[in-house]
Amino acid sequence: EKEHKGDFHIEEAVEWTGLDLKLGQVSGLALDPKNNLVVFHRGDRVWDENSFDSKFIYQQRGLGPIEQNTIIVLNPSNAKLLHSTGKSLFYLPHGLSVDKNGNYWVTDVALHQVFKLGANDKEPLLILGVPLQPGSDKNHFCQPTDVAVDPITGSIYVSDGYCNSRIIQFSPNGLYVMQWGEDTSLGRSRPGQFSIPHSLALIPDLSQLCVADRENGRIQCFRLETGEFTREIKHKAFGRELFAVSYVPGGLLFAVNGIPYPGEAESVQGFVMNFSTGEIIDTFIPLRKSFEMPHDIVASEDRTVFVGDVHAKAVWKFASVEKMEHRSV
């Protein structure tokens, strides 16, 4: 019997009908201020080996933007569609977060841009980056992966990206403020070095930003105001890749790792950690279907967890069940 630390255990909520939704590649998940589940997906578009050239220029521009609504809002209990938006705007959806006012913040790795969308507006309220033009200066991103907004200061943080290795801070109205991070040097990866900063978890009460440092298979955390490295969370159980991270007020950190390379022992799974100690409290996998490329994770204060998978094109729901006293005899 698996050792469960703490008083709860996470397992799939098998009554959740969200597995039957006909979604495209699910790239981003978030919870809005009403705790509804927001899903960012790619409709009929896929990111594969032919999507970009060696200079990270998107190759399928001719297809035009995705016609379907790429942002859908679901009732977290019964997966009923409540709202959808984001049609004819995006080419390759990636990161998603929702701010305290219910605005959607997304990244598009083909456009190399970051968008702020009002919940009911068609026209974006703010766009950062130059469409379809990768770069690494103050006005360009290169396949930006995620975006998070500090609910206290309104500062915007962007993890940039597959082809850059930095976190950029913008002012609430989108002006460049500062950046930190550098590519992982050969061999050892030091604090503040990234190999695909892939997902952000903003921790307002501790004024920290944690980053899923994907190909280094670790989480790095930094001070919001200065970008100063504060800590790293890394476990052998993560294996080689750590894809996404999500923080829940009260001190729990959730994460999903990558599928193991052939011959590697660490399996693909969800992790629950105690933020202050970094210790793994529990791990979880689906009962129905299996993780293929779990790509984002979001958790709510009652420890309901959603995982979106870009290859399985699925969203699983997990709930925490009270631990029964197991007497393994």
Ligand SMILES: O=C(N[C@@H](O)C(=O)O)c1ccccc1
């Ligand atoms: O990582 C990749 N994709 C996922 O992260 C995603 O789809 O966001 C990828 C890498 C190489 C080629 C094609 C896709």
